Amino acid sequence: MSTISDVAHRAGVSKSTVSRALNGHRYVSTEIRDRVVRVAAELGYVADSSAASLASGRTRMIGLLTSRIDGWYEAEVTTGVQEFLIEIDHDLVLFSGEDTAGSRARLFRHALPRRRLDGVILVGTCPSPSETTDLASSGAAIVTVGTRTSAAPSVGIDEAAAGRAIAEHLISLGHQRIVFVDSSTMSAGASARTARAQGFKAAMRSAGLPARLRSVRGSDWTQVGFSAFRSALDSDTLPPTAIIGACDELALAVLAASRSTVSEIPDLSVAGIDGHPHSALFDLTTVQQRPRLQGYEAARHLHNLLTDPRSPVLHVTADARLVARGSSSPPPQFPNS
Amino acid sequence: MSTISDVAHRAGVSKSTVSRALNGHRYVSTEIRDRVVRVAAELGYVADSSAASLASGRTRMIGLLTSRIDGWYEAEVTTGVQEFLIEIDHDLVLFSGEDTAGSRARLFRHALPRRRLDGVILVGTCPSPSETTDLASSGAAIVTVGTRTSAAPSVGIDEAAAGRAIAEHLISLGHQRIVFVDSSTMSAGASARTARAQGFKAAMRSAGLPARLRSVRGSDWTQVGFSAFRSALDSDTLPPTAIIGACDELALAVLAASRSTVSEIPDLSVAGIDGHPHSALFDLTTVQQRPRLQGYEAARHLHNLLTDPRSPVLHVTADARLVARGSSSPPPQFPNS
Numbered sequence: 001m002s003t004i005s006d007v008a009h010r011a012g013v014s015k016s017t018v019s020r021a022l023n024g025h026r027y028v029s030t031e032i033r034d035r036v037v038r039v040a041a042e043l044g045y046v047a048d049s050s051a052a053s054l055a056s057g058r059t060r061m062i063g064l065l066t067s068r069i070d071g072w073y074e075a076e077v078t079t080g081v082q083e084f085l086i087e088i089d090h091d092l093v094l095f096s097g098e099d100t101a102g103s104r105a106r107l108f109r110h111a112l113p114r115r116r117l118d119g120v121i122l123v124g125t126c127p128s129p130s131e132t133t134d135l136a137s138s139g140a141a142i143v144t145v146g147t148r149t150s151a152a153p154s155v156g157i158d159e160a161a162a163g164r165a166i167a168e169h170l171i172s173l174g175h176q177r178i179v180f181v182d183s184s185t186m187s188a189g190a191s192a193r194t195a196r197a198q199g200f201k202a203a204m205r206s207a208g209l210p211a212r213l214r215s216v217r218g219s220d221w222t223q224v225g226f227s228a229f230r231s232a233l234d235s236d237t238l239p240p241t242a243i244i245g246a247c248d249e250l251a252l253a254v255l256a257a258s259r260s261t262v263s264e265i266p267d268l269s270v271a272g273i274d275g276h277p278h279s280a281l282f283d284l285t286t287v288q289q290r291p292r293l294q295g296y297e298a299a300r301h302l303h304n305l306l307t308d309p310r311s312p313v314l315h316v317t318a319d320a321r322l323v324a325r326g327s328s329s330p331p332p333q334f335p336n337s
Numbered sequence: 338m339s340t341i342s343d344v345a346h347r348a349g350v351s352k353s354t355v356s357r358a359l360n361g362h363r364y365v366s367t368e369i370r371d372r373v374v375r376v377a378a379e380l381g382y383v384a385d386s387s388a389a390s391l392a393s394g395r396t397r398m399i400g401l402l403t404s405r406i407d408g409w410y411e412a413e414v415t416t417g418v419q420e421f422l423i424e425i426d427h428d429l430v431l432f433s434g435e436d437t438a439g440s441r442a443r444l445f446r447h448a449l450p451r452r453r454l455d456g457v458i459l460v461g462t463c464p465s466p467s468e469t470t471d472l473a474s475s476g477a478a479i480v481t482v483g484t485r486t487s488a489a490p491s492v493g494i495d496e497a498a499a500g501r502a503i504a505e506h507l508i509s510l511g512h513q514r515i516v517f518v519d520s521s522t523m524s525a526g527a528s529a530r531t532a533r534a535q536g537f538k539a540a541m542r543s544a545g546l547p548a549r550l551r552s553v554r555g556s557d558w559t560q561v562g563f564s565a566f567r568s569a570l571d572s573d574t575l576p577p578t579a580i581i582g583a584c585d586e587l588a589l590a591v592l593a594a595s596r597s598t599v600s601e602i603p604d605l606s607v608a609g610i611d612g613h614p615h616s617a618l619f620d621l622t623t624v625q626q627r628p629r630l631q632g633y634e635a636a637r638h639l640h641n642l643l644t645d646p647r648s649p650v651l652h653v654t655a656d657a658r659l660v661a662r663g664s665s666s667p668p669p670q671f672p673n674s
Contacts, residue, residue, distance in 0.1 A: 037442075037443065037446060037447055040446070040447070041442075041446040041447075061430075064431075068416070069406065069412050069415050069416055069419070070409070070412035070413055070415075070416050072407070075406050075407040075412050076407055078406050078407075078431070078433075079405070079406055079407050079433065082406070082431065082433050082434060083434070086434055086440075089448075091430050091432075091448065091452060092430065092431045092432075093398075093428050093429065093430050093431070094401075094415070094419065094429045094430070094431045095428075095429075096415075096416065096419050097419055097420070097423055103423075105374075105378075106374065109374060109377070109378040110374055110377070110378075111426075111428065115428060220614060220617070221614050221615070221617070221618055222614075222617045222618055225618065252615070252618065253618055256618040256619055256620075260620065277557060277558050277559075278558070278589070278615060280557070280558070280559045281558055281559055281562065281589065281590055281593040282593055282619070283593075283597065
């Protein structure tokens with residue numbers, strides 16, 4: 001079996017350069033790195049990460065924790081995290097799964113610490129104080145994405161502002177009866193959805209309008225869409241002229257339900273929050289965020305913490321902007337502006 | 338710092354039971370496992386996976402390799418893989434990123450081997466013979482999902498049959514001018530898409546009809562949808578009465594484009610393949626597959642290979658079925674059946 005000396009000799013560099021090249025330090029030229037990787041492959045030399053991590057105390061592994069990887073937001077954040085980790089040659093260990101007390105205890109006490117991860121990125125979920133302690137005692141740095149806690153740096157949009165912006169857009173079009181619908185079963189990121197609802201309520205209050213909120217359950221988006229649509233109608237008051245979905249996936253489901261139903265509401269406006277690619281496709285008004293950039297930024301910040309533990313605890317507010325499309329228009333009783 | 342003996346003593350079990358419980362062997366009762374995990378947490382004992390893996394030769398880590406994690410199919414497969422890995426207490430290391438020659442070389446020669454992964458699941462991509470050798474020499478077992486190679490077990494639907502089924506459905510409705518559209522930039526799994534196109538061609542040939550195929554490029558689904566729609570029309574022959582998307586995401590994009598365009602084609606039928614949740618939402622006819630189950634099955638099979646290396650190389654054909662919905666109907670010149 002080849003040794004690091006063999007690789008250094010054949011590649012014409014020092015042993016420490018071989019180590020730096022194979023471990024992806026940024027201060028090795030691409031040319032030397034490619035040559036070392038090629039020579040190492042030719043000689044069948046593979047640095048053993050178990051042995052290397054025992055020696056260095058660093059595993060070059062970052063954990064990513066999320067309740068679901070099949071949500072648009074979570075998958076985009078993960079893609080951005082991965083993009084940065086490839087640049088610094090770290091690997092991503094994915095911890096996704098249902099977010100119950102039992103599974104969280106298993107994660108924070110057992111699965112996360114045993115890997116001696118250099119850091120953990122939590123997507124759409126915050127660590128409790130004891131979980132933060134558990135992680136810190138295992139030596140892992142923490143960054144959250146899409147949620148904010150005082151204990152760790154975070155990256156995410158101002159969720160309440162997003163909720164306000166979409167409500168204010170509909171109010172400015174002349175809507176007065178607006179319902180905000182949410183679904184705990186299908187949308188990830190409970191704290192983000194709660195903050196969006198708060199923003200909606202604040203905007204309605206400022207405009208002197210009643211804030212109507214509905215929460216529905218369902219096992220798939222079609223079901224959730226119909227439930228949300230029906231629950232928005234099912235009320236003692238007049239039906240709404242506009243419905244806001246807590247996220248685009250929910251808003252799209254409501255849009256589909258409203259179109260396939262013989263509607264009692266002519267020209268119902270529907271709007272969401274997120275900027276899911278299907279929002280453009282189906283002409284849905286939304287507040288557009290860019291979670292891929294958020295993931296990249298979170299990984300970059302985590303790397304800063306690892307290379308300089310004195311880095312400040314930063315809360316990065318990512319950009320989001322209203323994108324008005326065909327799904328929102330003035331309510332029927334108002335003439336077009 | 339606590340030792341394994343401390344945990345064994347406090348939990349009232351043997352050291353080997355502590356080890357088995359913390360390493361997730363299936364033959365430890367849930368009650369004992371929970372007790373050991375709790376006691377280990379109380380005492381602050383964490384098995385060091387680096388040291389453990391040097392001793393056992395097993396890392397209890399499975400790599401998952403895919404060109405993108407933000408595609409519906411890939412995210413669903415990953416969810417299923419994760420579900421099984423949680424059951425056997427293994428961790429998932431995610432390798433996603435653009436699929437270029439350079440990045441693949443880096444992956445197979447460097448990133449994958451250095452982790453001493455017990456196994457690797459390739460989603461939507463096949464290993465080349467030399468890549469198979471690289472992986473095998475690092476001791477990792479291989480299973481592919483959504484693609485098939487003779488070198489490794491695989492799980493996936495019969496992609497050609499899916500392409501045939503959707504074509505035959507449209508032919509049976511009376512369609513004769515059908516275009517199959519594909520996009521290499523937005524859909525993952527090149528080999529699956531090629532096989533689907535082959536199935537489409539076979540069905541058209543059997544029916545004595547011309548098989549028209551179009552491939553388009555674009556940076557987002559909206560763009561791809563419009564390009565595909567226009568390219569299906571842009572032809573010396575009569576416009577098609579039906580368009581098949583190589584995957585549901587593409588078919589939905591075509592559907593949206595066709596609806597937002599002043600259409601030269603009354604009652605255009607559109608159909609896809611996959612069973613994306615938005616296909617139900619937007620009433621898209623499709624061939625429904627269940628990638629989450631495929632991921633679970635692939636991880637289970639990988640585990641079998643690890644526990645018994647004599648396990649046969651199996652190719653599991655997952656189920657898929659036609660789901661006819663409102664987006665497909667007889668062409669205008671035919672009376673409704």
